Amino acid sequence: MRKIVIAVALAATTAVAIPVIAQQPTTQPGAKDPSRVKAGTYTVDSAHTQVLWEVNHLGFNDYFGLFGDAKGKLTIDPAKPSAASVEIEIPINSVATSSAGLTKHLLGTDFFDAAKFPTATFKSTSVVVDGNDAKITGDLTIKGVTKQVVLDAEFQGAGLFAMTKKDTVGFEAETKIKRSDFGVSYGIPMVPDVVELKISVAFEKPAA
Template sequence: MRFRALAIIAALAVAAPVIAQQDAGLPGAKDASRVAAGAYAVDPSHTLVGWRVNHFGFNDYFGLFGDATGTLSIDPKNPNASKVDITIPVSKVTTASAGLTAHLLKPGAEGKSPDFFGANPADARFVSKRVVAKGDKAAITGDLTINGKTREVTLNAEFTGAGANPYNKKETVGFEATGAIKRSDFGINAALPIVSDEVELTITVAFEKQ
């Protein structure tokens, strides 16, 4: 009983700051009226591009790209005119396995092409071409360039929050997006088909007003 009481006290101590924050209200809220029109820049510290592939038909495996940069132009009164341009440093790919991460960035052997991205890979880039918005969601179609090859892809995005960052005071808007690509379209063919060609993308991005 004493151990259970201590556990409850510890749980309350951990939860108290969260409860207090909820009572005080979060800096961001899913309220489109908070979005100011204008130019925004990616917050690299709070933006991630997750990817997911199937491994041998057994299970899925995940990886991440971080430190993205880029811009957003948005007018809440005309969301279909929004434009986004994001650059993703492929060289900073990370996984839960140091060996796999190293393999992704390993140069090709004896003049051959690398299995995956290779050493010193060029940055990936997504540039929107059209936006079709409906409520707090939008289909964003644009050109994605990876490994020197460009293909048109569509991302399904959702507005997740807006408000002033309490630390740097910058007006911030957040979005999440999902999509899928075929890695073979970008010349990344290693281990096909036992490692899936289809790569699922999950993106979370914060933009700060400039």
């Protein structure tokens, strides 16, 4: 009797699962095809956007952390890619590391002083496009200090994400900054001044 019950349960589960599986996409919705990019204003997909930072740890090894929950917008026209503009706002409290103690220290006055300076921002001032790559110059503001930085950006993909019904585009970008330029000088030179940043960002907008 138990075997019969188990068999019936498995059959019922399979009957439910097969239609669900059949509805799943069989290919990735995004592709590295610039012709898929649609003109308009996109907003940051906060759930799939990260800012990764890397700094050397006392000459022993490299250490990584990240920021999430970014907000912002991208305005782009494929016919005029150099006229694109982007603005990003990063909540400092979203910083994450593998050490709870370090994360708490980073939020304090030695580093980001998050209570006083809760966000960092980037606003582009110019975009120079070369194929799928671009150099995005803009103003980066951390702890109330604004400096010009250049992001080496690469187009990653575009397409309609059927589950959200939103046109989506994605990019990756890299740059290096001196943290002392922004008043984050704790630990220098034991912990180096230069910090590498890698940004992976998705933008989305409702399909027309």
